[in-house]
Amino acid sequence: MKKTFLLLAVAFVTFFSSLTYAQVSVSVNIGLQPAWGPTGYDNVQYYYIPDAGAYYDVNRRVFVYQEGGRWINAASLPGPYGNIDLYSVHKVVINQPSPWLHDRTYRTQYASFRGHHDQMAIRDSHEERYYQNPGHPQHAQWAKQHDNHDGYHDNGNHDHGDHGHDRH
DSSP: OHHHHHHHHHHHHHHHHHHHHHHHOOOOOTTTSOTTSBSSOSOOSEEEETTTTEEEETTTTEEEEEETTEEEEESSOOGGGTTOOTTTSOOEEEOSSOGGGGHHHHHHHTGGGTTOOOOOBGGGOOOGGGGGSTTSTTHHHHHHHHHHTTTOOOOSOOOOSOOOTTOO
């Protein structure tokens, strides 16, 4: 009986330890997100841009759009969409691989966001966590502070408010 209880206790502790580890190992890529990306997301793989019907691959830093029936990867949006203000149009975060393979679903699901200008861009945020983004106006100051403190800077200002992570 003691042996069974001990085995159950070990299994219980092991199970909850692995759950705790899984919760802690969250990916954060704020520094990779473009300065025109919306605030509120710690990790982004892709943005879907309804106004252009295109995707942006955050890790590869390329737009993915359809042209002549093929999916094209390019550093900028094509001519008709090249003058879209990415800082103001609505972007949808998609953390699924190759979202363009489900383009019809996303176009339908997010069609109502076309023409919306309702998100704050990372560049315009006053939250210190966004200062690590190279496109943020405070980035140089943030980088200098972190270089002077071996990669860690604690200014004592700990905002524990809700930042709306992974909202659509």
